[in-house]
Amino acid sequence: MSEVTIESKEKCPDAPHETEQECTVEKIVEKSLDETAKDENSTDATNDEFNYLKRSEFTSEIYKIEVRNLGYFGIGEFKKLLKSKLNLNVTKIKSPLRKEFAFVCFRSEEDQQRAIETLNGYKWKGKVLQAAAAKASADPLQKRRNENAQREEKESQPKRQRTSADAICPYAAFPYEEQLQKKTSEMEELLKKFTNKLRHTNQAAKKQLNEFKFNGVKASPQINGYRNKNEFTVGKNSSGDIVVGFRLGSYADGSVEVSEIQDLPHIPDSAKWAASSFQQFVRNSNFLPFNPEDNSGHIRQLMVRTSAHTGEIMLVAGVYSSNMNETELAALKQNLKEYYDTCTDEAKGFKCTSLYYQDVKHREAGQTISPIEHISGSTHNTDTIHNLAFKISPLAFFQINTQGAEVLYDKAIELAAPQPHSTVLDICCGTGTIALAFAKHCKQVLGVEIIPEAIKDAEFNAAANSIENCKFFAGNADDYIQSMVREVVYGNAPGAPLDLIAVVDPPRAGLHNRSIAAIRAATAIKRLVYISCNPVHAQRNWIELGRPESKQYKGDPFFPKTAIAVDMFPHTTHTELVILFERATQPDGEEENKETTNAETIKDTTPEEKGNAADIEANKS
Structure with missing residues (x-):
């Protein structure tokens, strides 16, 4: 059976309209055929918003169903229901956030009908599902052209087309100091909204949030021609x-x-x-x-x-x-x-x-x-970066502003405050840039990255720079966080101080909630430095870090302590933000019991032993 594609937002905003981020017809939020094609029979083929369906690659738009009354389900659980339990030949699942419905796509009418018959009336998680055939989405390009044509009939002057500077570098018209002021105000407003939401989410966060500090936006050493x-x-x-x-x-x-x-x-x-x-x-x-x-x-x-x-x-x-x-x-x-x-x-x-x-x-x-x-x-x-040489393969992640990355990593190290006995977990380590920058400031660094080629680059970079206290693992972070923590905890000498710091630099969509749950459950992690190239998307992770302890998020919450932004993208609207989170402290005696319980629940496996299982789980996801 083929794997299911779940549509999601994809690392950093290299440019607002790069090819890898362009929308296709299959990524548009569904609207009914009745709303978008009121008079299809009278529409010329060249203006038909549904003419694209005649091409074979869009069969999933033709054979699509809508499933309602889902409740606020986990997309992973819904995928397992469809694929593993019900054995439906699903090609794609499209689920708007915070909605109780989803669109499920198939490659044939037979598969579509079997899914409707199976799902309609099926009882799942206390809900009775409703399933029916769904109308295809209109071609957004042709739809916009039709709208523009209608508008131009009413207007004497058509709307001016944007230039590349308007689309890509909207701040280029402002002096650089003014760009920094605008970004400082934007980050202050964003952090204000985040902290207000966290106050409502977790009443215990109020005291810590009163002490939360934002230290402004640091300038990029290179303003022009910085993109590598x-x-x-x-x-x-x-x-x-x-x-x-x-x-x-x-x-x-x-x-x-x-x-x-x-x-x-x-x-x-x-x-x-x-x-x-x-x-x-x-x-x-x-x-x-x-x-x-x-x-x-x-x-x-x-x-x-x-x-x-x-x-x-x-x-x-x-x-x-x-x-x-x-x-x-x-x-x-x-x-x-x-x-x-x-x-x-x-x-x-x-x-x-x-x-x-x-x-x-x-x-x-x-x-x-x-x-x-x-x-x-x-x-x-x-x-x-930092006088360290890095091998960069075609698909590997590397900060696009090399000189700005030096400022970014300096600030991350400053906030993390590693000691000679500290261990740093570099989650989403890429080619090892953060890990190698931290290496001389701590005892050891353990890095994990889902792309095997990036891990090969990271290992090469460590050897090329004669750095021996870094160890890297290829796999899904969700599967490796607990085993890396176990390696540190059980490898620590009796009576020796233990200081475990996590550093995350995830893709623009942020970490999966399973990774957040694994970090929360690993009570040995006391500090976390979160580096975000898209702070708007990252807020979801920050709220999850600070939620009260629950069945999903075990372990005490993390609250923000200090934040600082670095202007990695001059002339654009984007800003990189670094936040230090610290785990909430507990009364004496409670923390020791949690450490023991956590250690006992971690399976007696090393990161290497988890390799095969992690690969299998990554392929399933």
Whole structure:
């Protein structure tokens, strides 16, 4: 049976409209057919908001059902019900937050009907489920075009199209000091809302929240040209010219227009050269740019990684291969190799040092990343933070503002205040940048990351920098947190002081609630440093950390102590926020009993022994 895809928000906001964050028709909140197509029979095919359903890749929109009366269920539990217990051939589950209904998609009418018959009237968690066929969503691009056409009939002047600066760098028009003031006010307002909500969630937090401090926004050492990673879209501008740049809006907003990036202040000259050279390649190629309206064309995107330290330029060309045969695909790869073997800017010293191909098309069920293939040059870039050298693979996470990362990690270390006997758990460790930065300040660092390639980079980086007190594990953080804590607790010498600090730097959507529950249950963790590239999304995690103890969240809550922001993204609206959380203290005697109980409930397994089980669970998720 194929794996189920559960739609969710995806690490840091590299750009508001990067290809990996673009919306497709299947990601739009459902609205009924009656609301969006009142007179379908009189609509021309080119203006039909449902014309996309004729393409084979959108069968899940055709064979979709709505399940109601769910209660506030856990999406993981609902998935297990459908897949494991009822054996339904589900391809996708789409569930609006805080709603008592979900949309479930299938690949055939037979599977759809079997699901309706099985689920309608089924009793689950004290509820009687209701299931019925659901109408497909309208194509948001065509819908917006129809709306614009109607509006322009009433207005003499159409709405001005945004520029790339408007879409990507809305703060670039302000002096940098004013940008910092705006971001300081925004963070103060965000933290005020968070603390007010936590006060209502946990009455015991009031005293600690009165002492909570926000220490402002620290400036980035580099304001212009700081981005070491960019993902550009290949498309057309308003004049119909092929462009490699940024989308001016998402598909859901009714926009597929792409604008050049040469005037954007946060893009380095090396990345601008990469975009310009690739744009020339596409314009001269027999292969067309990808068109998201009808899934025609081939060349879809370009990821560029640059290193100011070494001058390296890595290019990853993203290609939609569904409408190509093997001969055509081989020819395209060969054309890329031959082009970049000789394409250089001798005056500025720009040259592609690493070239990859990435197969970017509709992902199979259970697939999380698009596969890559090395074409020529080196296999990675190298960059430095805190005088430590880091190997960076194409898909590995690395802070996009290298100089800003030094300030960010300095502040994280300052808030965590590690001692020579401290152990740091680096959750979502990536290529080990945080772990290696902490290493010289503590006894040891244990890191976990779900991407195996990133762990290989982390181990390589530790060895290359002669750091021996770091240990890394590839797997789901949910499965490893308890076993890492056990390794520290039982490895600590009798009578020796124990100081366990957790540092989390999760994807923009935050940690899964199972990870929060594991941190809460691990009572040996007394301090937690949460680094967030999207504080709006992270608030959900912060509230979960501070909830009163319950069946779901065992262990005393964590309350915020100090926060500080770092402007990792000058000229944009984004800000990185670091918060120190401390576990609530308990009366004497209670804490010791909890430590003993917690230690007894941790299975007698090491992180290595949990490897196979963790991999299995990660694949199920």
